[in-house]
Amino acid sequence: MIATPRPKTWARSDYERMVEVGILGPDDRVELLAGEIVEMSPEKSRHAAAVDLALEAVRRVFGAGYTIRVQHPLALSEDSEPEPDIAVVVGSPRDYVQGHPASALLVIEVADSSLEYDRRRKAQVYSQAGIGEYWISNLVDMRLEVHRQPSPTGYLTQFALGREGVIAPLAAPAATVAVEDLLP
16 A cells, blocks of 8 residues: 655644744734645735725624624634635624634635635635635626635535625625725
C-alpha cells in the first residue's frame, strides 16, 4: 500500500492558540477554512471602497439589536473561522467579548481576485454552517450574487442582480438595498 501525503488540517482551537501565542499576528492576512489556514490577498483600494459601501448600505437596513462586523472572525465550526468582509449578527458588540459569533444573518464577501474561491469554498462553508443568506459583491462583473437556502451540499437558491437591481435581505424583508449602493 502506498501512503498518500495529506496536508495537516487545523482545529479552530489550534488556530486561535496560534494567534494567542503570536505565531499568527495582526499582519498575517489569514483565515481558517475547513481546517486549512488560507492566506488572503492584499486588500486593494477598490476592494476596500466596496467594503465601506456595503457597510454603509447594511447599516441603513439593520439598526438597533444588530452588529455589523467588518472583517472579523465568525466561529462557524470546529475547523472554520472565516473573516468575511461584512457579517450581520444579532446583538451588540459586548455580546461577543468572550468569543466570536457562531453564526450570522447575512454575510457579504467583496470579490475581485478571490471570486472563484468565494463562489466555491466560502459558499460551501457558509452553507454548511447554516448562514441563511450570502452575498458576493462581484467586482469583476459588477453585480451582486445572492445565495440563499443553505444545505449541507451548498446553497439551493442562487441568482445575480445587475447594478440597477434592488434586494431585500431575508432578515429584514421590509427594507431594500440597491445593488448600485454596494458597487464602487
